[in-house]
Amino acid sequence: MLGVCYYPEHWPESRWAEDAAAMAALGITYVRIGEFAWSFMEPRRDAFAWDWLDRAIETLSAAGLKVVLGTPTATPPKWLVDERPEILPADDRGRVLRFGARRHYCFSSPAWWEETQRIVEAMGARYGNHPAVAGWQIDNEYGCHNTVLSYVPHCVPAFRNWLLDRYKTIERLNEAWGTAFWSQTYGGFHEVDLPNLTVTEANPSHLLDYRRFASDQVAVYNRLQAEILRRLSPGRFLAHNFMGFFTEFDHYPLARDLDVVSWDSYPLGHTDQRLPMPAEDKKRWARSGHPDVAAFHHDLCRGMGTARWWVMEQQPGPVNWADFNPAPAKGMVRLWTWEAFAHGAEVVSYFRWRQAPFAQEQMHAGLNRPDGALDQGGEEARQVGEEIAALADSLGKRHQAPVALVFDYEAVWTFEIQPQGRGFNYKDLAHRFYRCLRRLGLDVDILPAGAALDGYALAVVPSLPILRSGAVAALAESDAAVVLGPRSGSKTESFQIPEGLPPGPLRQLIDMQVTRVESLPPAVRDQITWGNKGYSIGLWRERLESAAAETQARFPDGETAILSQGRTHYLGFWPEEDFLTDYLASLAEARGLTVQRLDDALRLRRLGDLTFAFNYGDKPLPAPAPEGSAFVLGGREIAGHDLAVWRKG
Ligand code: GAL
Numbered sequence: 001m002l003g004v005c006y007y008p009e010h011w012p013e014s015r016w017a018e019d020a021a022a023m024a025a026l027g028i029t030y031v032r033i034g035e036f037a038w039s040f041m042e043p044r045r046d047a048f049a050w051d052w053l054d055r056a057i058e059t060l061s062a063a064g065l066k067v068v069l070g071t072p073t074a075t076p077p078k079w080l081v082d083e084r085p086e087i088l089p090a091d092d093r094g095r096v097l098r099f100g101a102r103r104h105y106c107f108s109s110p111a112w113w114e115e116t117q118r119i120v121e122a123m124g125a126r127y128g129n130h131p132a133v134a135g136w137q138i139d140n141e142y143g144c145h146n147t148v149l150s151y152v153p154h155c156v157p158a159f160r161n162w163l164l165d166r167y168k169t170i171e172r173l174n175e176a177w178g179t180a181f182w183s184q185t186y187g188g189f190h191e192v193d194l195p196n197l198t199v200t201e202a203n204p205s206h207l208l209d210y211r212r213f214a215s216d217q218v219a220v221y222n223r224l225q226a227e228i229l230r231r232l233s234p235g236r237f238l239a240h241n242f243m244g245f246f247t248e249f250d251h252y253p254l255a256r257d258l259d260v261v262s263w264d265s266y267p268l269g270h271t272d273q274r275l276p277m278p279a280e281d282k283k284r285w286a287r288s289g290h291p292d293v294a295a296f297h298h299d300l301c302r303g304m305g306t307a308r309w310w311v312m313e314q315q316p317g318p319v320n321w322a323d324f325n326p327a328p329a330k331g332m333v334r335l336w337t338w339e340a341f342a343h344g345a346e347v348v349s350y351f352r353w354r355q356a357p358f359a360q361e362q363m364h365a366g367l368n369r370p371d372g373a374l375d376q377g378g379e380e381a382r383q384v385g386e387e388i389a390a391l392a393d394s395l396g397k398r399h400q401a402p403v404a405l406v407f408d409y410e411a412v413w414t415f416e417i418q419p420q421g422r423g424f425n426y427k428d429l430a431h432r433f434y435r436c437l438r439r440l441g442l443d444v445d446i447l448p449a450g451a452a453l454d455g456y457a458l459a460v461v462p463s464l465p466i467l468r469s470g471a472v473a474a475l476a477e478s479d480a481a482v483v484l485g486p487r488s489g490s491k492t493e494s495f496q497i498p499e500g501l502p503p504g505p506l507r508q509l510i511d512m513q514v515t516r517v518e519s520l521p522p523a524v525r526d527q528i529t530w531g532n533k534g535y536s537i538g539l540w541r542e543r544l545e546s547a548a549a550e551t552q553a554r555f556p557d558g559e560t561a562i563l564s565q566g567r568t569h570y571l572g573f574w575p576e577e578d579f580l581t582d583y584l585a586s587l588a589e590a591r592g593l594t595v596q597r598l599d600d601a602l603r604l605r606r607l608g609d610l611t612f613a614f615n616y617g618d619k620p621l622p623a624p625a626p627e628g629s630a631f632v633l634g635g636r637e638i639a640g641h642d643l644a645v646w647r648k649g
Contacts, residue, residue, distance in 0.1 A: 001341070001388055001395060002381060003030035003068070003349025004367065005313060008056035009040045010356055016056060019353060020063035026367070026378065027385020030347055031060050032312065035070025035140045036102065038119065039077035050126050061132035068239065068349075069133050071120050071225055074140040075102045080115060087112040089150035092196040096152065101360070103141075106150040107217040108158040113224060120225050124232030135237035137312065138225045141264065142218050142240065148248035149214050151196045160189045162213045176494035177205035204417045205495040211413045215249035219257070226257040241312035244297055245274035245427055250409040252448045255304035262312035263301050264351065267294045267336060269315075269322035276428050287329040288641060291603045291616040292435040294336055298343035299434075300407060300446040302398065311340045313351035316377030317365025325363070327376075331641035334380040335614055338633075338643050341388075342605040342612035346396040350381055390632055391645065394610050401443035402593050404456040404480065405434055406464060408449050414465045414491060421519020423539055424574070429485060430462040436580040441596035441604045441624075442588060453478030457591035460584070465491045472505045475568075481587050482509060482568045485575070486540050490514070509568040512546035528553045528561040528573060531586070535579035537561075542572035596624060602638075613644045 004023055008016055023031060033056060034041075042048050057067050076087060081099040089106040090096045097104055105112045127133050142148070167173040170188050179185045184203060186192055195202040195210050226238050239260035242251055255261050267289025272282060274293075281290065301309040316333055318325045328336075337348045355366040355375075362370075367378035374382075388395070407430055415426045437444050437460070445456075450470035453459050459480040464471060465487050475482050489503025498504030502514040518541050520526065525538045530553035541555070549565035563570045569587070585595045598604065601617025604624070610632065613623050618640035625636065628649030638644045 001347055001392070002026075002028045002337075002385055003032060003310070003312075003347050004028050005032045005349060005352045006060075007036070007352070007356070008033060008059075009037050009052070011354070013052070013055065016059045017063070020060050020065060023060075023065060023353065024063045026382050027388065028381075029066055030068055030134065030349060031065050032068040032070060032137055032349060033057075033060075035072055035137055036075045038072035038075055038080075041072060041123070042077070042119065044079060045083070048122055048126075053127075057127070057130060057132050065132075066134040067130075067132050068135050068137055069123070069127055070137040071123060071139055071229075073105070073116050073119065073225070074144075076105055076112075076115065084111045084115065086152075086154065087115065088152070089147055090152040091146075092149065092151055094151055094197060101145070103145050103147045105147075106152050106155065107148070107214070107221045108150065108155045109152070110154065113221070116221070116224060117228065120228045121232065124229050128229070128233030128236070133233070133236060135239055135260065136229050136233065137239045137241060137262075138222055138229070138258075140241060141243050142222070142254075143246060143248045144243060146248075148218060149211070151194050155194055158217070159194060159210065159213050160192055162216065163192060163209065164189050166209070176496075177203055177209075178496060179203070207417045208410075208413060208495045211248075211417075212410070215409070216253075218249040219254040222254050223257050237308070239310065239312065242301070244270040244293070247409050247412040247427065251300075252304060252409070255306055258306055260308045260310055260346075261301045261304040261306045262310035263297050264313035265294050265297065265311050265336065265340070266313075266315040266319055267332075268326060268328060269319055270294075272322050272324065274427075275431060276423070276425060285616070286324075286326050288332050288616045289328075289336070290435075291601065291614065292431065292438050294339055295343060295438065295603065295605070296431060296434050296446070298340055298345065299401075299405075299444055302344050303407075303446040303448065303451070307398075308346045308396070309344070310347040310349060311345055312349050314340070314348050316350045316352070316367050316381070317375055318363070319365070320361050320363040327365075329618065329641045330376065331380070331639075333377040334384055335616075335641055335643055337381070337384045338612065338645075339603075339605070339614055341391070341395050342607055342610075342614075342645075344396065344398055344607065348384075350377065387633060391610070394608050397608060399606070399608055400455055401445040402456065403437055403442050403444045403458045403460065403588070404451075404453055405430065405437070405444050405446050406449050406451075406459065406461045407446045408464055410466050410468075411463055414495070415463075415487070417495075420517070421539055423522075424487075424519065426463060429574070432575065432577060432580060433460050433462045433485070433584070436577055436584050438603055439581055439598055439600065440585050440588065441598050442593065443604075443606055450474050453480050456480040457593050458483070458584070458588055461485060461488060464488045466493055466495075467505050468493065472508055475506075476508055479567070481591055483584070483587065484510070484568065484570045486542060486571055486573060487517075488570070490517075503570065510546075510563060510565045510570055511548035512544055512563050512565075512570060514542045514572065515545050516543040517541070526573070527556055528579070529556075530562065530579065530583065533582070535576060537573045537576060537579070540574035544570065544572045598624070609648050611646055611648075613638055615640055615642055617641075
């Protein structure tokens with residue numbers, strides 16, 4: 001159940017066998033290798049050098065380890081870039097980016113497709129049936145370092161074809177984009193450019209379509225590799241490693257071409273850099289990570305639709321890439337590993353085996369120090385390796401949670417394109433709902449819009465501005481209580497205000513209209529009253545009108561803040577956590593769920609008949625285990641940065 005990322009090309013061959021033996025002794029089963037090693041595999045065009053990789057795989061296999069082989073397309077070698085510079089991407093100022101780091105390719109470059117096909121076929125032919133190769137990781141972290149959107153000349157014909165396929169006629173595109181505005185009418189698809197380098201904001205429909213196009217390019221590029229490997233490496237799983245809070249492409253369709261969805265978990269950097277959070281909270285969670293940051297992604301991975309999911313890279317100690325890189329508190333590497341297993345991960349794989357003393361990541365810890373001694377993260381991995389046996393039968397399983405949260409990538413793009421108020425950040429909004437649910441001790445499944453919602457007591461939609469086919473039906477057909485956040489149904493698929501006003505087609509669930517919206521600067525606060533209690537709100541407020549739905553909360557001037565009809569509830573404001581926690585608790589309880597108001601450092605997660613409790617704080621906390629529970633790990637008092645696991649008595 002444990003894995004590690006290893007780079008044999010970084011170390012003398014004389015060390016490989018010793019490393020492999022030490023990995024096995026630590027309880028490691030899977031070793032990911034190869035994902036950045038193109039220049040070693042093919043030092044010159046068509047002069048493949050597989051001998052070192054053959055021996056590396058043999059060495060690992062001889063120690064009883066299984067190999068996850070990475071295709072090396074995140075790092076095209078220098079000779080290739082020099083020979084075919086047309087593979088390089090360009091930023092939104094049109095500047096072509098150079099060789100010297102990684103991910104220096106454009107998803108739309110035909111030359112790049114040819115080169116990809118060549119290297120992946122060569123690797124597949126060589127290792128596709130190797131008994132030690134258990135599976136493949138395709139590429140590495142699509143989009144890392146802002147590389148989904150590229151603006152080179154060869155993107156233009158690809159984008160035009162994509163538009164032609166979508167709209168068929170230029171009249172339909174003009175209509176969809178509202179090009180009557182500012183005299184933007186196009187006479188043919190050949191006139192449409194990329195939406196960069198405009199004087200001021202570009203047409204939002206144009207921007208949204210470019211983001212959809214770029215997202216599709218990532219998925220079709222992944223499919224190119226997947227199809228080759230399926231043909232040449234039957235019976236092996238295909239994986240890719242997604243990133244934390246990374247939303248530049250839609251992960252759900254890409255995942256359909258994978259067998260194992262995985263993500264790279266760096267809770268400290270993700271807490272510090274990827275979510276707006278008060279400075280106090282950042283300080284509080286600087287060495288543990290916010291308790292809902294890793295869990296959110298575990299639940300998101302589980303919702304991608306593959307039967308299996310992994311953490312491909314688990315932070316083992318201080319990293320190098322955040323503004324500040326504190327060391328995890330003692331115990332956190334073990335806690336993060338167990339938290340992933342509690343959410344159903346099949347494997348947790350650490351990045352990396354040994355800290356490299358050279359190049360860009362020389363300040364990034366590994367399980368081992370650069371001098372070869374086992375580091376703190378390595379000790380904690382070893383401890384998990386010893387503990388796993390007691391729980392092995394229950395791990396890697398899937399159980400439906402009582403609450404579904406709908407997470408949508410297009411929603412991120414829509415609000416990034418037109419936030420209408422600085423700070424209207426969809427990821428922040430979605431994470432607020434998620435953390436409030438977790439503070440109530442509830443398990444959550446994160447799902448795409450349109451996924452079937454059978455069996456859920458509560459379905460939470462933080463916002464869903466655009467309702468693609470199936471999204472309304474899935475909500476309408478479930479019998480869950482549905483909570484719709486602000487700006488749900490506020491745009492059509494082509495980024496226009498819907499006829500009859502928002503929430504557009506959601507009127508099928510709740511008969512109402514949003515007749516005006518406003519965003520509020522930070523200094524302007526408002527209030528809502530719900531259940532005889534006042535809650536401060538800011539940032540966003542809507543005017544809700546309805547003859548059919550019932551007002552559940554009001555603003556001080558008497559206007560409606562929450563509307564409910566049957567089992568559907570609409571929130572016409574940006575909710576703060578105190579309100580959301582109370583509100584979601586009341587809905588959950590009304591649906592018969594047991595709600596526990598947990599200490600803000602404690603989180604629970606059930607896996608079949610097991611309950612896990614994680615203490616992200618540094619003070620001991622009591623385990624909320626019923627009388628008669630049988631503890632499998634830990635006990636009634638959970639020390640700081642520790643956990644307990646019990647079975648129903
Ligand atoms: C990941 C990446 C690894 C390494 C790591 C450092 O984003 O996949 O190659 O760079 O971060 O934390």
